[in-house]
Amino acid sequence: MRVANAIAEILKREGVEFLVAYPVNALIEACAQVDIRTIIVRQERTGIHMADAFSRMNSGKKIGVFACQNGPGAENAFGGIAQAYSESVPLVFIPAGYGRNLTNVYPNFNSALNYRNVTKWSEQVVTPAAVVEAMRRAFTQVRNGRPGPALIEVPGDVWREEVPGTEDGLNYTPTRSTRYAPDPADVAAAAQALADAERPVIYAGQGVHYAEAWDELRELAELLEAPVTTSLEGKSAFPETHPLSLGSGGRSLPKPVWDFLQASDLICGIGCSFGRTSYGIQFSPAKTYIHNTVDPTDLNKDIPSKYPLVGDAKLTLQALTAELRERLEGRARGKTQAVAAEIGRQKAEWMQAWSAKLNSEETPLSPYRVIRDLTQTVDVANTIITHDAGSPRDQISPFWPAVTPLSYIGWGKTTQLGYGLGLAMGAKLARPDKLCINVWGDAAIGMTGMDFETAARERIPILSILLNNFSMAIELAVMPVSTEKYRSTDISGNYADFACALGGYGERVMRPEDIVPAIKRGMAANQEGRPALLEFITQKETQISSFGRG
Numbered sequence: 001m002r003v004a005n006a007i008a009e010i011l012k013r014e015g016v017e018f019l020v021a022y023p024v025n026a027l028i029e030a031c032a033q034v035d036i037r038t039i040i041v042r043q044e045r046t047g048i049h050m051a052d053a054f055s056r057m058n059s060g061k062k063i064g065v066f067a068c069q070n071g072p073g074a075e076n077a078f079g080g081i082a083q084a085y086s087e088s089v090p091l092v093f094i095p096a097g098y099g100r101n102l103t104n105v106y107p108n109f110n111s112a113l114n115y116r117n118v119t120k121w122s123e124q125v126v127t128p129a130a131v132v133e134a135m136r137r138a139f140t141q142v143r144n145g146r147p148g149p150a151l152i153e154v155p156g157d158v159w160r161e162e163v164p165g166t167e168d169g170l171n172y173t174p175t176r177s178t179r180y181a182p183d184p185a186d187v188a189a190a191a192q193a194l195a196d197a198e199r200p201v202i203y204a205g206q207g208v209h210y211a212e213a214w215d216e217l218r219e220l221a222e223l224l225e226a227p228v229t230t231s232l233e234g235k236s237a238f239p240e241t242h243p244l245s246l247g248s249g250g251r252s253l254p255k256p257v258w259d260f261l262q263a264s265d266l267i268c269g270i271g272c273s274f275g276r277t278s279y280g281i282q283f284s285p286a287k288t289y290i291h292n293t294v295d296p297t298d299l300n301k302d303i304p305s306k307y308p309l310v311g312d313a314k315l316t317l318q319a320l321t322a323e324l325r326e327r328l329e330g331r332a333r334g335k336t337q338a339v340a341a342e343i344g345r346q347k348a349e350w351m352q353a354w355s356a357k358l359n360s361e362e363t364p365l366s367p368y369r370v371i372r373d374l375t376q377t378v379d380v381a382n383t384i385i386t387h388d389a390g391s392p393r394d395q396i397s398p399f400w401p402a403v404t405p406l407s408y409i410g411w412g413k414t415t416q417l418g419y420g421l422g423l424a425m426g427a428k429l430a431r432p433d434k435l436c437i438n439v440w441g442d443a444a445i446g447m448t449g450m451d452f453e454t455a456a457r458e459r460i461p462i463l464s465i466l467l468n469n470f471s472m473a474i475e476l477a478v479m480p481v482s483t484e485k486y487r488s489t490d491i492s493g494n495y496a497d498f499a500c501a502l503g504g505y506g507e508r509v510m511r512p513e514d515i516v517p518a519i520k521r522g523m524a525a526n527q528e529g530r531p532a533l534l535e536f537i538t539q540k541e542t543q544i545s546s547f548g549r550g
Contacts (some may be wrong), residue, residue, distance in 0.1 A: 001166035004030040020047040026159040046451040048080030057430035090142035120148030146295035181315035183257025190307040191323030197266035206233035207271020216317035232410030236402035242338035249281035255350035258547035272312035279412030280469035388440035389415035418447030456503030499533035
């Protein structure tokens with residue numbers, strides 16, 4: 001069995017359902033031969049984003065895989081892998097490499113070396129005898145501990161060589177995920193701190209999604225009678241229609257998130273890093289923290305972790321709930337009604353403050369009106385949505401009521417424009433029965449828009465919501481002179497026509513009364529198997545729901 005065929009067989013045994021790729025890579029043909037669907041994209045970054053979303057939608061139980069050619073292909077893929085690394089997403093990247101006689105010769109790009117700082121595992125297969133063990137190491141790394149991408153580079157002259165010992169078949173057993181739990185003494189101390197706290201707040205990260213610990217999170221919140229907020233990556237881990245939900249927090253956030261965190265005497269982080277980022281909640285180091293993370297390098301990195309709990313979020317929540325139940329001796333704290341009432345009052349005040357924008361009849365359209373109509377038109381519980389960088393992220397994340405797990409793909413620790421398109425496509429591949437939406441702006445479509453053609457060609461029917469204000473609006477304040485002199489923040493295009501030209505459904509919407517009918521027509525196109533791009537002509541809106549920032 002040749003190396004390419006051996007890797008394809010390993011992918012099949014590991015449960016890989018499709019290979020996203022850009023030619024030329026010998027793995028493409030080898031995967032097709034064993035009935036792994038091959039999807040060819042227009043650029044490498046979007047392909048990685050698709051694999052990224054597939055892994056997220058399956059909580060890392062099924063892994064997305066991307067392959068590309070050596071040299072320019074591997075170089076172009078760097079941004080996608082860097083994004084997955086920063087967001088802690090498990091995927092396997094298999095670039096071709098230069099032949100072994102050239103792999104370390106300047107100026108040839110050696111992926112195994114150059115990707116080490118943006119991968120969890122990076123390895124080059126220099127002999128066919130190493131391929132089975134290398135693939136086992138890669139899948140073990142992506143299935144265990146902190147999620148992240150693994151890279152296996154195969155030099156061009158290795159693909160065709162025979163793997164020794166495969167005359168009677170390949171000796172490969174699929175890898176497994178393992179879980180570990182925190183020290184029981186640490187759990188006991190944290191549970192006592194929760195029992196003693198007057199105003200605790202639970203903060204859930206994407207570790208809850210990977211652990212599939214949604215029920216356990218809800219059980220702890222209801223037992224503790226404490227409000228819950230999430231990171232952008234953790235959004236949808238807790239139903240935002242629940243009376244104890246504060247909503248999610250990023251650069252923009254609902255007012256209850258800010259108010260409750262300021263008044264809290266204990267913050268209990270579950271499945272989160274507490275990583276300091278401009279696109280997340282700004283946590284005060286003066287607070288007291290319980291910190292559950294699967295990676296001990298998160299502890300005390302950005303905030304002091306008085307009660308560290310290193311381990312799987314599901315196991316941690318189960319242990320913490322059991323300890324807390326024992327301390328409460330089955331007695332309710334009697335706070336649910338008061339906490340829920342306070343949350344409800346603050347949400348009502350906050351929504352009233354935003355009602356003019358959410359209900360605006362103005363033209364150009366308010367992006368907040370588009371978001372309002374979108375939430376009221378689609379079946380939110382059966383929709384998966386993601387934002388893009390900049391204004392779309394900050395405008396939609398506070399106002400989209402995520403109600404079912406893994407229904408919102410949030411991100412923001414790095415903010416590459418154009419990420420959302422591939423995420424929506426990968427989500428649709430993972431959940432073909434769901435309505436999958438990406439919300440982006442005219443800057444983001446300039447980065448990855450050509451891959452809308454991939455959605456049309458591969459019959460991946462997503463709904464793409466484009467907010468077009470013909471400007472880099474959030475940059476206006478920091479680029480006034482270049483804008484005035486050279487129109488540096490002006491960008492333009494008729495993207496609805498562009499979508500039609502690429503084989504999808506496209507429609508430009510300019511009036512408030514046309515928003516809902518257009519959304520329904522876009523969903524109808526999806527039902528017919530076509531991707532749809534709805535281009536809403538919007539204002540240069542720069543206001544976001546932000547608190548506590550300078």
